[in-house]
Amino acid sequence: xxxxxxxxxxxxEIGWLKLDNAAKLFPAIMSGELTSVFRITAFLKKPVxxxxxxxxxxxxxxxxxxxxxxxxxxxxxxxxxxNQKLPRIQTEEKIPCTAFAAKRKNEPLYRILxxxxxxxxxxxxxxxxxxxxxxxxxxxxxxxxxxxxxxxxSTEGIMLPESPIAEEEMEDGYKRFFRKNTPPPGxxxxxxxxxxxxxxxxxxxxxxxxIDLKKLLELTRGYNATVTEYLVSVxxxxxxxxxxxEKEEVKKQKRGVLRIEVPVNMRKKLPSITMRNFSLxxxxxxxxxxxxxxxxxxxxxxxxQLQTGADIKQIGRFLxxxxxxxxxxxxxxxxxxIKSMAISAVYRRLGSNQCSGIMTNLGVVKIPEEMEDLIxxxxxxxxxxxxxxxxxxxxxxxxxxxxxxxxxxxxxxxFEMHFLKHLTEAGVPVKILINN
Amino acid sequence: MSxxxxxxxxxxxxxxxxxxxxxxxxxxxxxxTNNHSExxxxxxxxxxxxxxxxxxxELTGIISFSGIVVCTIVDFVIxxxxxxxxxxxxxxxxxxxxxxxxxxxxxxxxxxxxxMLLTILTMLFLFDLFSPPVNWFYGIGLPVTIAxxxxxxxxxxxxxxxxxxxxNILAIAFLVLSGFCIVSEVFIDxxxxxxxxxxxxxxxxxxxxxxxLVLLFIHYRMKKGKRLDSYFHL
Numbered sequence: 259x260x261x262x263x264x265x266x267x268x269x270x271e272i273g274w275l276k277l278d279n280a281a282k283l284f285p286a287i288m289s290g291e292l293t294s295v296f297r298i299t300a301f302l303k304k305p306v307x308x309x310x311x312x313x314x315x316x317x318x319x320x321x322x323x324x325x326x327x328x329x330x331x332x333x334x335x336x337x338x339x340x341n342q343k344l345p346r347i348q349t350e351e352k353i354p355c356t357a358f359a360a361k362r363k364n365e366p367l368y369r370i371l372x373x374x375x376x377x378x379x380x381x382x383x384x385x386x387x388x389x390x391x392x393x394x395x396x397x398x399x400x401x402x403x404x405x406x407x408x409x410x411x412s413t414e415g416i417m418l419p420e421s422p423i424a425e426e427e428m429e430d431g432y433k434r435f436f437r438k439n440t441p442p443p444g445x446x447x448x449x450x451x452x453x454x455x456x457x458x459x460x461x462x463x464x465x466x467x468x469i470d471l472k473k474l475l476e477l478t479r480g481y482n483a484t485v486t487e488y489l490v491s492v493x494x495x496x497x498x499x500x501x502x503x504e505k506e507e508v509k510k511q512k513r514g515v516l517r518i519e520v521p522v523n524m525r526k527k528l529p530s531i532t533m534r535n536f537s538l539x540x541x542x543x544x545x546x547x548x549x550x551x552x553x554x555x556x557x558x559x560x561x562x563q564l565q566t567g568a569d570i571k572q573i574g575r576f577l578x579x580x581x582x583x584x585x586x587x588x589x590x591x592x593x594x595x596i597k598s599m600a601i602s603a604v605y606r607r608l609g610s611n612q613c614s615g616i617m618t619n620l621g622v623v624k625i626p627e628e629m630e631d632l633i634x635x636x637x638x639x640x641x642x643x644x645x646x647x648x649x650x651x652x653x654x655x656x657x658x659x660x661x662x663x664x665x666x667x668x669x670x671x672x673f674e675m676h677f678l679k680h681l682t683e684a685g686v687p688v689k690i691l692i693n694n
Numbered sequence: 695m696s697x698x699x700x701x702x703x704x705x706x707x708x709x710x711x712x713x714x715x716x717x718x719x720x721x722x723x724x725x726x727t728n729n730h731s732e733x734x735x736x737x738x739x740x741x742x743x744x745x746x747x748x749x750x751x752e753l754t755g756i757i758s759f760s761g762i763v764v765c766t767i768v769d770f771v772i773x774x775x776x777x778x779x780x781x782x783x784x785x786x787x788x789x790x791x792x793x794x795x796x797x798x799x800x801x802x803x804x805x806x807x808x809x810m811l812l813t814i815l816t817m818l819f820l821f822d823l824f825s826p827p828v829n830w831f832y833g834i835g836l837p838v839t840i841a842x843x844x845x846x847x848x849x850x851x852x853x854x855x856x857x858x859x860x861x862n863i864l865a866i867a868f869l870v871l872s873g874f875c876i877v878s879e880v881f882i883d884x885x886x887x888x889x890x891x892x893x894x895x896x897x898x899x900x901x902x903x904x905x906x907l908v909l910l911f912i913h914y915r916m917k918k919g920k921r922l923d924s925y926f927h928l
Contacts, residue, residue, distance in 0.1 A: 290739070305697065307704040308713060348735055349701045349714035356735040359742030369735060372714055374702030380735070 269324045269428060275338040279432035279581050280535040281384045283609075285329060285336045285360065286601035288382070291461055291667070293357040296388065296652070297371070297639040298395050298620075299378040303632055306372050307406055312347060314402040315370050319344050321419045322394055324428040324533060325368060325385055329360045334594055338367075338384075345369050350378065353460050354639045355665070358382045370398075375634070377402070383535065383641065388620045388652075389523045390533040393417055396625055403632055412626040424531060431536035432581050435528050440578035446541070449614045450513040451646045452497070453504050454668035461667035462642045465674050466691040468635075469660040473686045481557055485660070486520065486619045487564055491557040493518055493617050493651065494544055496676035498556075501546060514547035519613040522568050523621075524577075538576050540567035541613060553680075616643060616650040623656045630657065640665045649673050747797045758790040780824050788817040803850050811843045833885035841877040845870045865909035872899035 269275060277285075284294045319326060325345075327338035345366045350373040359365050360382055367385045371378040377399065381391045397417045403410060457463065471485075478488040497516045521537045530536060542563040544551055551559075566572060583589060589597070623636050633656070640652035640663065648668040654661055664674050678688045696705050696719055698712035711718050716733050732738065762783045769779030791813045799805040818839060822831035849867050856863055875895035883890045 305702055305704050308709075309706050311703075312713075346732060346735075346738075347714065348733065349712075351734050351736060357739055358735075359738045362738070362742040362745065365738070365742070371735075372701065372703055 268423065268425070269327070269340050273340050274330070275324065275327065275340075275428060276430065277336055277338060277384065278430040278532075278534045278536075279584055280387070280537070282335070282584065283601060283605065284382065284384045285331075286598040287605045288357065288360065290357050291459060291642060292644055293355050293642055294383040295355040295358060295380050296383070296391070296641045297354050297378050297380045297637075298388070298391055298654075299376050299637040299639070300395060300399055301634040301637070302375045302377065303634055305375050306377055306402075308372070310405040311370070311372055311377060311402055314398055314405055315347055316344060317401050317419045318394065318398040321397060321417060321421070321423065322533065323423065325394065327367065327385070328362075328364050329367065329384060331361070331594055334590060334592070334597070336384075336594065341366075347372060349373055350376070353462055354378075354464060355380060355462065355642055360384065368394075386533055387521070387523075387535045387537045388618060388638065389525055389536065392620060392623075393533060396623075399625075399629060399633070403629060408628070408632060410626055410628045412628065414626060415624045416626065416629075426531050427533045429530065429532050430534065431524060431528065431530040431532045432577055434530065435524075435574070435577060436581040436585075437574065437578055438582075440575055442579040442582075443572075443575040446517070446612050447515055448513055448611045449515050449517040449543070450497075450501060450546075451611075451614055452500060452648045452668065452670075452673060454648055454670040454672070456645060456648070457667055457669055463666045464639055465664040465666060465671065466637065467662045467664075467674075467678060468689040468691055469662055469681065470687045471655060471658045471660045474660060474681070477684055477686055481554075483557055483561055485655075486617075487557065487561050489619075489653070489662075490518055490520055490542055490564065490617055491553065491560045492677055492680050493615055494542070494556050494560065495551075495553050495680060496673055497614055498544070498546065498551060499676050500672060502550070515543055515545050515614075517541050517543035517613045517615075519616045520564065521616075521618050522573060524573075527568070527570050527573070538573050540564055540573065542567065610644040610646045613647060615647060616640065618650075618652040620652065620654040623654060635659055635661060637661045637663060639663050643667060744800075747800060751794060751797045754790060754793055758786050761786050781821060784817050784820050784824075788813050803854070807843060807847055807850065811839065814839055830885065834881055837881045838878050841874055841881075845874040861909040861913035865906040865913070868902045868906040868909070872902040875899065 288294045323340070323342075324338075326340060326342055328341050328343070330337050330339040341364050343364060343366050345368050347370045350371045358367060358369075360367060368379060368381040368391075371380060377395075379391055379395050379398070381394075386394075396415070397419065400410060400413070400416045401419055474485060474488070478485055481488065483491075494516055501516065518541065520540045520542065522540055524530065524536045524538055525532065540563065542560045544556055544559060592600070618638070618640055620638050625633075636654050636656045638652040638654045638661070640650040642665055643650040645667065648666065650665045652663050652665070664677075666674070678690070681688050696707065696709070697703065698705055698715065698717050698719065700715045700717040701712055703712070703714060705712060705719060709719055714733065765779040765782040765786075766776065769776055769782075792810050795806045795809040795813075799809070815836065818835040819831050822829060822835065848870050849863070852866055853859060853863055872895070875898045876892060879892055879895035880890050883892075
């Protein structure tokens, strides 16, 4: 599948960019709590040197000019306006993934956070997804290490500051691979949601855990499953436990489907090097109206659903449906404020009701060994979940360590307890880390 | 090399404060400092909201000023003197001052409420002055406006101090409203006939009382503190 190329000029020449298909949702739904912001952190072995990180941010940001944009509002759509502004370098707050003043003129849409030995990047989803943000962070870390006097010989997997900027890096992958006349995916019934009471604002709480990868791999190999398949199954199994503990029978009968949203990095499925959003979802589910499932049964279902759901033909149906909506002449001529209200209403009624949980796996961090030696660990804090889903989960693997973070906006930690207890009972050591 | 005691980052030797959090290091010269409003990500959001309020204030100022000019010119051209435009101009100015208080003294209720009271009293006093020979300001305008602001102040204070804002606040608001109606009728009767005869306000109070009781019952017994914002959200 080659797809049609869209952008042909550099951002400096064009001066602005259309939002990619996935980004179009976020300006309409984002708020002080539902910030649509995610964080990726690198824990270095030494404290961060301010002067070096400042210089590194300047160099790296010039390599990623399509991130030097702010959100502008047109008559029909929001757009990204090139402004050459560097991201702010700030210190961490108590709560991660704080909102951006994205609708402020010339406001950058990503920030660099520095504290002690930690370098974090926080991106708003309007700009890019975890894949794009990780490329930026890797490039930033490389530049920072060079500036602090380290020598890195191998540069495989790093977008070097001096490397040429390809036009395809800022393309809208969704539009490129859109195919007309693809049948839309089937309709989904509303999913069951965790019955927890929400926290007072600011709601987000992060529970950080470290999992022994070696032991986890031994375990998953025994089941002939991947880490993602295994952990998604644990997610569903933990949700089922809470479902069974719930007393309100009426609610349970109404909504008996437990469904998890698992983002898929489309760059790995299709030949695109875009640095903007390019992920879609697979939605593994179990229907509890059919009965209670054992863990092994769930794993079998998840294994099948993740493999068939992530198949390019199947997932392409979501892509074509989403781009199809955007291309509809009726939707295109609607003024922006009406469009925003409509998107927000549809999201509240349908989007946020479709899944019971979210699990993002950013995969294994691949960086040169010389860089690996300077870094302790990586961490991903997921975007704050909406008030239906309440808990989201993100993970990343670095060396023999899997970091799993739960973003929770409810008062209960019962879900995390069930999830991590399942792992420890299966013989995988889990360490809960201090919440900074 | 020195370290910021707050952020823990390594700083250059000539820095006197941390550029990330503003924490003072206590050295000789400054080479890198940020605007204080940019130390934390959430400061930007607050600054943005303040800017937006200022833009609304400026825009409404231009619209109000244009309205005053248009009303005054039209009135003067048609009648060769100023008549109805005095009322229109005074109303526009009062409305704009009230909006200014809400936007610029954002959520500072101890400034907003007395400021609005003074503005409205001045507006009513001027209305009274523009329409001789009827003198209604001291008889009705002043006491009823003060009663209304006392009622608003009571509800605002309860709203601020209440741990759980739900139907309980709505019930108290209804009760305060019925009290306001009684006070208003007393002053209206006194102004019109010099004789107090409470009628309609008593009917309002008697009708409101059961509603308030039902709301209190819902709040404390049935809904166990249901929040107003989530209950009424669109």
